[in-house]
Amino acid sequence: MRILLVAAPGVGHLLPAVPTMWAARAAGHEILVATTGPSLDMAVRSGLPAVDVSPDGSATAGYHQLAPRALARRTAGEHATEGDPAAQWQGMTAAFGSSWSAVRDHRPAEDADFLASLFAVSGRMIDGTVRIARDWRADLLVFTSFLAAGEIAATAVGIPSVLHGMGLPHPPATGLLGVLDDVATRHGVADRLEPPAAVVDLCPEILRPPRSARGLPLRYVPYNGGALLSDVVCAVPRRPRICLTMGSVLPGAGVDEVVQSAITVAAARDAEVVLAVDTPDETIRRRLPSNVIVSGWVPLSSVLPHCSVVVHHGGSGTTFTAFAHGTPQLVLPRMADQPLNADAVRRSGSGVVLAERDLDVATLTSSLDHVLGSADIRRSCALVRAEIEAMPGPEALLVRLAELGGRQASPPAPRGQADPARSAAPGSAD
Incomplete structure (x- = not known):
């Protein structure tokens, strides 16, 4: 199975999925990372093949503008440590289940501007993601939290998508995809977007926010890249x-x-x-x-x-x-x-x-x-x-991902024996 991992430019979005991709490679699957900016360099440093889906730098520039905007708002830092945790969670994530018009009309202007900017980053990655998913003939698209490129690109190519969590169970952001109506229309999927077929959930029950949904459980494996230590x-x-x-x-x-x-x-x-x-x-x-x-x-x-x-x-x-x-x-x-x-x-x-x-x-x-x-x-x-530590490892998850990708999990082909998947896509490489 060919798994295309699509990650936002920030390395914090990529790193939680790296151990999953390593496990998939060890099980004989082919992996390709589609990202840009700092995440591109980190993917390569992590030993994963990667491709730049925003080589003009526009997505990276947009991502780096998010932190100053969020800090200028200050509302999260001032108020999020007060009050009912359930209400905090609902308030932070409610927009992700709303239509873009509802967010724009009913949330503070600075909130709507921040969310629009967040989704504009992945909007600049969608064209490149669709192109590589088709050319590489991906079977499954795995994307990270807060990345709108996942559903649009997977629907355009006609393959299932899976949302890979970062920690706490952020919900799919399908409602906010209206920010990218022009992009979805250009790819012919504006009225038929497919939500993620599954959500990889790294959150243990002891940390789960009140009333948040559960996904496919997976043990959190710390990974922060490599470095020369003193x-x-x-x-x-x-x-x-x-x-x-x-x-x-x-x-x-x-x-x-x-x-x-x-x-x-x-x-x-x-x-x-x-x-x-x-x-x-x-x-x-x-x-x-x-x-x-x-x-x-x-x-x-x-x-x-x-x-x-x-x-x-x-x-x-x-x-x-x-x-x-x-x-x-x-x-x-x-x-x-x-x-x-x-x-x-x-x-x-x-x-x-x-x-x-x-x-x-x-x-x-x-x-x-x-x-x-x-x-x-x-x-x-x-x-x-x-x-x-008691949560399941990647073995059961990979079986489920293989089912979603239309294949049964299997070991790599013996040396000297052709891999049918590779033969079907000349020029692809892992």
Whole structure:
């Protein structure tokens, strides 16, 4: 079976699906990643064949504009850590089940503008995705959360699609595809879009938001790319280790003041601080205390097992990697789905969440000390980790994907024997 993975430009969208694609390759399936921007480079670094579906850079440029827009709105960071979690979840995801006209007419203008911009990014990827899906003769299209290119491209080519989750179960965004009516019309699918045939669900029940739907369960396997690690980071620390990261987007979106406050608080503890921020401001670098190690982008799965706490922004990959390793968390959410991930941390008892207005040194200090010293938080983290480890691996999922792709799962053909699928598509390569 040929599986085409379509991912947004941001690496946080791609990384949760990489272990699934590795498992599929090991089972004898052919994999191709269709993406652009940072995700393209990460796919290649992950050992997966990839193709650029927006070589003019328009999708990547649009993606990089999303973070400043979301930060300017501030509404998520200000309000998402208050009130009923069920209401928060419904409020964040309701738009994804609505028609675009309803979103445009009934939500604040800045919300509608942000959602339109989000979908415009994948709109710039659809033409290239349709072309490669046809030329490569894909059997199944797997796409990542918040990517409208999935349903349109799969329907245009006439193959089933599968939504691959990132962590919490974000719903399919079929309702918002109206943003891309012109693209869907150009490909002849405006009135016959097929929703995903299945949703790959990485969320354990202990973290599931109230009233959210369940999909095909799959254990979350932490993957953050490869990197050359220093001996210091690899070594088991002799005192508590604190990891500080702001993910792959926020460091370039004007959050240096948040990073500086967190460094000040963490470095004042009798602890070792790993600063996993890709390009911290040079003025920050010059003022770093001796117990701070600047690692840059680093696979968190290599660092968090030895950490007493991770201080972070609430990105899906960071949050779920910490869940999977049982690492206590101090979450400072700012935008997009970060408040939702932070709420999962709070509901599960796995850490502490601070709203943007609470990011003063005194509150940060007391919160970090609480997380470092709380046996209750450590017990809750162990419960979440155990439930994730008990979830099914990719074997059963691959059987289901093979059924959706119209083939039975089978081992690769013996050496010297022609693979019928390859023979049917001359020029294709894995």
